[in-house]
Structure formats: structure tokens, C-alpha cells
Amino acid sequence: MLCTILRSNSIEVKHLTSSAYILHSCKSRPKSEMSTNTYTQGQSDSTVSAYKRRTAEVEAAFLLPHVRKTDNILDVGCGPGTITTGLAKYATEGSVIGIDLSREVIDSARRLAAVSDVPREGVGSVDFRVGNVLETLDHPDNFFDIVFASQVFYHLPLPDVPLQALSEIRRVLKPGGILATRDGMTQHFYPRRLDLDRLWVNHAERATLKGVPDMEPTAPSMPRLLRKAGFDVDGGKVRVQVGSSVTATAEGRRFLARRCTSQLQEGDAFRQSWIDVGISEEDINRTLAAVREWKQTEDAWHVVVQCEILAWK
Numbered sequence: 260m261l262c263t264i265l266r267s268n269s270i271e272v273k274h275l276t277s278s279a280y281i282l283h284s285c286k287s288r289p290k291s292e293m294s295t296n297t298y299t300q301g302q303s304d305s306t307v308s309a310y311k312r313r314t315a316e317v318e319a320a321f322l323l324p325h326v327r328k329t330d331n332i333l334d335v336g337c338g339p340g341t342i343t344t345g346l347a348k349y350a351t352e353g354s355v356i357g358i359d360l361s362r363e364v365i366d367s368a369r370r371l372a373a374v375s376d377v378p379r380e381g382v383g384s385v386d387f388r389v390g391n392v393l394e395t396l397d398h399p400d401n402f403f404d405i406v407f408a409s410q411v412f413y414h415l416p417l418p419d420v421p422l423q424a425l426s427e428i429r430r431v432l433k434p435g436g437i438l439a440t441r442d443g444m445t446q447h448f449y450p451r452r453l454d455l456d457r458l459w460v461n462h463a464e465r466a467t468l469k470g471v472p473d474m475e476p477t478a479p480s481m482p483r484l485l486r487k488a489g490f491d492v493d494g495g496k497v498r499v500q501v502g503s504s505v506t507a508t509a510e511g512r513r514f515l516a517r518r519c520t521s522q523l524q525e526g527d528a529f530r531q532s533w534i535d536v537g538i539s540e541e542d543i544n545r546t547l548a549a550v551r552e553w554k555q556t557e558d559a560w561h562v563v564v565q566c567e568i569l570a571w572k
């Protein structure tokens with residue numbers, strides 16, 4: 260059951276499901292009283308297998324020219340950590356720490372790092388810890404040269420939750436340090452006649468926004484949020500650009516379709532997030548059929564438009 264209560268100046272969303280979480284985003288509520296887990300997609304193999312394919316060279320390409328050998332880097336919401344470990348190959352005289360809410364995914368990141376050639380401690384190392392960017396991080400003020408977050412702000416709903424994260428990130432960034440974020444802003448499936456922009460894209464966005472009517476997605480709001488968090492947007496300290504992630508090969512279509520269809524199977528937290536916002540079984544079945552047809556369609560393709568931000572403290 261999903262219960263949404265809208266009040267002036269505050270939003271309170273309560274999800275009462277088996278693996279229940281409660282999010283309270285209330286301006287008047289002290290931080291210590293706020294629940295700080297807004298992530299509803301879960302960590303099933305279907306979901307995490309896609310993240311394991313990600314690399315620093317692709318997901319952090321817009322950041323890499325700014326990484327110095329000696330940098331200390333924090334990767335917030337690192338997931339299975341393939342990007343994190345990749346960043347350590349550039350900060351060879353610094354260090355990289357990945358944090359994530361999920362113990363399970365941090366264990367997976369440690370296992371993957373153990374078979375890489377990146378050291379697990381000392382100079383040039385990568386390390387992983389359970390941590391929540393919506394709570395006080397274990398690091399002193401002005402500690403990191405770079406804070407990176409890939410596909411995390413997308414899951415932090417407006418209005419206040421992303422600001423809470425930005426405030427904590429700004430605290431641990433050194434003066435002159437860089438915050439780099441990358442989040443999907445929109446996506447499209449071609450050919451259009453398969454209706455996946457409605458069936459997949461709209462439904463997935465509705466679930467991420469937890470069914471709150473007229474809620475803006477977070478990624479396009481990043482410049483405004485950064486300004487509010489104290490970054491000097493007018494002084495040229497915030498660079499906004501877009502990248503893209505394209506799937507246009509038969510192998511890519513098979514992978515993406517497998518991921519989408521298994522995420523919508525009974526028992527997957529991702530499917531539950533759709534049901535929680537009122538998406539019907541019928542629409543889920545229509546989506547599954549359309550994804551299967553898209554997979555079989557020669558020359559069908561998919562694009563995610565990625566919002567890429569560099570912000571200097």
C-alpha cells in the first residue's frame with residue numbers, strides 16, 4: 260500500500276510494503292528524525308548485473324580529465340564498485356573509497372575488487388564501506404579532492420532529500436574539490452510504435468518518483484539544487500553537460516531486454532516498486548510483451564540522455 264500525504268512546505272511519503280521503508284522529507288523535521296533510505300529498486304541480480312558492466316572510462320569520462328594521481332576520491336552510492344575500482348587506476352598516488360547503503364552490494368564490490376590489480380590498502384588503493392550520504396559521513400570536513408556519484412541523485416526525491424546529500428558532500432569536499440554527478444534525465448526506445456516510452460519509461464519514472472503527482476525528476480534540477488547548496492553557479496563553478504548511453508546492437512538488446520524482463524518478475528523489488536505506485540498487472544504484462552518484441556526487432560535501439568555535472572567547491 261502506498262500512502263502519500265502532501266502538506267504545504269513538506270512532502271511525506273509512506274510505503275507500507277513487506278520490505279517497508281518510510282521516507283519523511285519534511286523541512287521542519289530535524290535530520291536525526293528523518294528516515295534516510297529512499298532507494299526502492301533493490302539489489303537483485305537482474306538489477307546489479309547491469310551496474311557491474313559499468314566502467315570509469317564510460318560513466319566517468321567527463322570527470323577523468325580532472326583526476327590527478329594524488330586525488331582522494333569518494334564514490335557515493337557505488338553499487339558493485341566497478342566504476343570505483345576503475346577510478347583508482349587514475350588516482351595511483353591517492354585513494355578511492357566507495358560507499359553504499361547496501362551491505363550486500365558492498366560485499367559484492369569487495370569481491371570484485373579482490374580480483375582486480377588495484378591494491379586494497381595504502382597508496383593507490385580502493386576500499387568499500389557501508390555508508391549513507393543522507394547521514395553524517397565518517398570523514399572530516401574538507402577531506403576529499405573529488406566526490407563522484409553515478410545514478411544516485413536520480414533516486415533522491417525532491418525537494419529536500421538531494422539537498423541533504425549535497426550539504427554532506429560539500430562538507431567533505433576540499434575547497435576547490437570537484438563534485439561530479441551523472442544521472443539519467445530521460446530515455447527513449449525506438450521504434451516508437453512499440454510504446455515503450457509509455458510502458459517502460461513513464462512507469463519506471465513514476466515508480467522512482469514514488470507516485471507523487473507532478474514531482475520533478477531530480478537530474479534536471481541539479482543546477483538549481485547546486486545553487487541552493489552553496490555552489491557558485493554564476494561564478495562558473497558549475498558545468499552542466501549531457502552525455503548518452505546507447506544500446507543499438509543485437510547483443511545489447513538481448514542484455515537490456517533480459518534485465519528489464521527479469522526486474523519485472525514476481526519477487527523482484529523493482530517490480531514491487533511499480534505495484535506500490537498502482538501500476539496494474541495488466542500494464543506490467545503489456546510492458547513485458549513490448550520489451551520482448553523490441554528485443555526481436557532488427558535495428559531497434561534505446562538511448563538514455565545523461566545529465567553530467569561538474570561542480571567546484
Ligand SMILES: C[S@@+](CC[C@H](N)C(=O)[O-])C[C@H]1O[C@@H](n2cnc3c(N)ncnc32)[C@H](O)[C@@H]1O
Pocket residue numbers: 295296297298310311313318335336337338339342358359360361364390391392393408409410411414
Ligand atoms: C542505480 S545504483 C548505481 C550504482 C553505481 N553508482 C553505478 O552507477 O553503477 C544506485 C546506488 O545508490 C545507492 N544509494 C541510494 N541511496 C543512497 C544513500 N542515501 N547513500 C548511499 N548510497 C545510496 C543504492 O544502494 C544503489 O546501490
